[in-house]
Amino acid sequence: MPALSKLVIFSSAIHQLMFTLMSSLPFAIGQVQDSGLVFLSAMATSICNALGDDVSPEAKVATTIVTIGVATDSLGVCLVVMGRFKLAALASYLPMPVIGGYLAFIGVFCLYAGIALSTGLVVNDFSSMQHVLNDAHNVLLCVPGFLGGATLLLVSQNFENPFALSTAIMVMPVVFFLVLVVGSVSLDEARDNGWVDPVVETASVTELLGLFDFDLVHWEQIPKQVVTWLGMVFIVAISSSLDVVAIEIDMGSKLDINHELKT
Numbered sequence: 001m002p003a004l005s006k007l008v009i010f011s012s013a014i015h016q017l018m019f020t021l022m023s024s025l026p027f028a029i030g031q032v033q034d035s036g037l038v039f040l041s042a043m044a045t046s047i048c049n050a051l052g053d054d055v056s057p058e059a060k061v062a063t064t065i066v067t068i069g070v071a072t073d074s075l076g077v078c079l080v081v082m083g084r085f086k087l088a089a090l091a092s093y094l095p096m097p098v099i100g101g102y103l104a105f106i107g108v109f110c111l112y113a114g115i116a117l118s119t120g121l122v123v124n125d126f127s128s129m130q131h132v133l134n135d136a137h138n139v140l141l142c143v144p145g146f147l148g149g150a151t152l153l154l155v156s157q158n159f160e161n162p163f164a165l166s167t168a169i170m171v172m173p174v175v176f177f178l179v180l181v182v183g184s185v186s187l188d189e190a191r192d193n194g195w196v197d198p199v200v201e202t203a204s205v206t207e208l209l210g211l212f213d214f215d216l217v218h219w220e221q222i223p224k225q226v227v228t229w230l231g232m233v234f235i236v237a238i239s240s241s242l243d244v245v246a247i248e249i250d251m252g253s254k255l256d257i258n259h260e261l262k263t
Helices: 001-023 032-051 056-083 088-093 096-119 126-133 135-158 162-182 187-192 206-210 223-251 256-263
Strands: none
Touching: 001 206, 032 223, 056 088, 088 096, 096 126, 096 135, 126 135, 135 162
């Protein structure tokens, strides 16, 4: 798990670098797109179920990572081609209720994910959210997350400087640890109460590269994900275009959707 976490952080850094260099939006923040993540999760689940218990975890991880890499790379090529042929502009003709529904879904998805991250519990629907929030301690764990979200909303709405939002994001953990210091709360106590994740061993670069063991990859699993991949291409292309359209509405000015899709 530490190696996988480090791989995610590394890929996120590359993602942000490309956004910074290529996007026309000065406030663009590169991150994993939730709509595509659903399909990647489905691929990973399908691979693990297909390989069964007789295959080692290392082989499952290697197969999943390579498959996801191939899927995302080919998806990127498709998006660039769509942008090159100016197909993304078709999203501008979508009715406002469709855009509103898409944004509402993203909001609910982020709400579930935020509560899950705050409490360390599984939250994937309304009933599980209710179950989690029935515990007063879980509600307390969610308070910093809600306050942080409200702070970022206020900053994004009241400051035009592109560095304002990123500065606020960096300041929030500093404030959190200052509160611990003022309250004389140790890190061990914070971990015991669920405020900080438990300590885990870090992964070396060698372990990170070791995840890509092509000798362990079950190559026959990649073609089996084609249908899921096609769905991902379609949904990500539409959702990415809708993201840009939503930004257009918020900014009150036109953007080059095809350029952003290629980004």
